[in-house]
């Protein structure tokens with residue numbers, strides 16, 4: 001058996017598992033409130049772990065209770081590239097009544113560890129911490145050529161204001177890195193050519209858009225030719241949701257399409273503007289998550305998600321507001337996006353609503369061919385010789401974006417077992433009964449323990 005799958009080895013059973021379960025039990029729940037999270041509970045656990053191994057930690061606070069922890073071991077060659085493992089400590093809330101177990105007990109049941117944060121992303125954070133210590137030990141007094149760092153962050157599940165954003169803005173010299181591994185990737189999709197796992201290279205841009213409309217109040221019983229703000233934002237919501245943003249078949253999209261297609265015809269269709277709709281509906285019929293994943297990788301998308309309007313049921317609405325989650329393909333500027341949204345709304349609606357971008361972060365993507373990617377791929381193929389590694393970009397965001405923006409090459413990846421399919425991952429992340437199988441945990445630990453040696457070899 002591959003020793004990386006050995007669930008009885010002491011480093012896995014006696015060191016990794018207790019640490020991982022403790023991070024889940026600490027319940028660092030981030031509600032979006034500045035005083036939620038309480039990441040200091042997990043900071044203390046990690047500090048104890050590292051200091052017991054003679055590895056000094058630096059802790060940064062942008063807000064009391066919401067610590068960030070850095071461990072950095074200097075390299076021997078100042079010209080060598082640095083590598084950082086980055087994970088977050090906070091988790092999203094869980095409604096205990098819907099779960100089949102206590103979401104914060106970190107129970108081990110049916111060969112899986114159950115709990116909020118099990119895959120997002122405490123499995124990574126714990127494997128990175130223990131893997132980091134293992135790698136430093138294995139390198140011995142000779143050390144590594146470049147700096148090896150581990151960073152555990154607060155507040156990823158909100159905006160990163162008390163974590164990533166603060167550190168990148170105020171402590172860049174401490175937290176900078178040439179290469180980084182963080183969430184989100186490594187899950188499997190079964191294909192006609194065997195299982196394929198994805199390495200995440202980048203993220204689409206985020207544009208949160210607000211549309212406001214005004215109307216004229218009047219009696220709800222006489223709506224004939226009334227000036228109703230609800231109708232304006234409703235029409236805007238429909239137009240934006242139905243708007244056909246231009247198809248963009250990037251290299252990464254084409255590689256995702258190759259993975260998803262069952263036949264040559266499907267693959268051609270997915271790669272061509274006129275055929276993509278047909279291709280997507282074929283993929284959707286067998287795997288909805290995969291179809292959505294392909295769709296968002298190939299174009300800008302707009303999802304109208306919040307409507308606020310009206311005062312009372314018998315008053316014609318005099319104001320209404322629509323919030324739209326827009327995710328942009330790389331290269332989109334604010335100006336270009338606003339023009340596209342105006343085209344979608346049409347001239348009349350544009351004169352009736354005020355359009356503004358309230359939050360903006362540009363799309364970001366790392367190079368697919370780098371020494372780190374080669375090291376990742378070699379470890380992946382050793383663990384899964386029957387599989388392939390493919391590239392992807394995601395519609396969601398991670399804290400990795402703050403480093404990509406500064407020029408760091410960032411990949412979202414860990415080694416999992418083939419039980420962690422894309423569907424399982426999508427259902428569990430932020431969902432009910434979040435859990436991860438022990439074999440995946442064991443592989444993840446091995447991945448982060450071995451990656452530095454492979455990277456600087």
Ligand SMILES: [Zn+2]
Pocket residue numbers: 088120121156183
């Ligand atoms: Zn996460």
